[in-house]
Amino acid sequence: MITRLTETTFDQAVEDLAEILHGCVHTGASIGFILPFSRDAARAYWQERVRPGLSAGELDLFVAYVDGRIQGTVQLIPAAMPNQPHRADVAKLLVHPDARRRGLGRALMGALQERATELGRTLLVLDTRSTDPSRILYQSLGFETAGEIPGYCRNPFEPVFEPTTYMYKALG
Template sequence: MQVSTISAKFTLENCTAQQFDQHIDGLAGLLHACVKAGASISFIQPFDIAAAKAFWQSKVRPGLVAGTRSVLIARVGDIVAGSVQLDCDTPPNQPHRAEVAKLLVHPDFRRQGLAKKLMMALEELARVKNRSLITLDTRTGDNAEPLYTALGYKTVGTIPGFAKDPFTDTFDATTIMYKQL
């Protein structure tokens, strides 16, 4: 397990498939808290902890085991405070590209620079994996959009009515972004 200190408070780990099970409950709690706080990350209310755990086990674990997905975890002691994934499961004609998936920061740990540090670590990992183009999408107008812009991501455009709002029956636009490393 590679562990590094990213501030006096947080440690960052590149979680291996062998270590994944020890973090599953913390990751499920993180996802559940973010969705409950209104994050537009593929889930809508009602959303319980069992559904959060199932997501990590059925959608993330296979890629981690296959080596096509990396999971970075930020912790405060034993608490999972944040996470981000680098998805390198691209077609044969896109071996240079990766996608950011599920940048999550627990509501209790927001506004402390953790999202930025997770993204910087993700970009470094992408370089190590010889990926020179990173893509992502984010709900248009969310707090993450200016963060990505500040980190050098360029907006390609927006898609209206892309995803259902986590709490209402409305549909939100998404902004498509990229960065060349």
């Protein structure tokens, strides 16, 4: 089941969200964090960085439930600048390592795209490490590569810098 969290339902979801983020970082996801990465740091990300945006109405936070627990999440962040009323960013598509290959990422992206359309957003933008397997999912959903920036992000395990690919999708 895919749902959009609200400020009211966020607090009861924090532990599941922290578990997902922690697991994804520890399996090599390039989502802004590097090892060592604690569960407390994962919890702080959700409480200190995401909750304020959710409370202010600056983002939509989608979650995927499997057997009563959140196993995946993604954020839709509409552009705030007046010259970009048509654009939104896709951020932190995460599926718990134990729940992958079940279609949760695809389902989350479907809900995100529906919400973007409801909000009148016609262009979605995201970035992903160029070697990340998520690129295959994004391409299958109709995202196109805009370009690649070499040396953009640090590998989560080693002190080497890797390229990031920027992708976009025109809706409707």
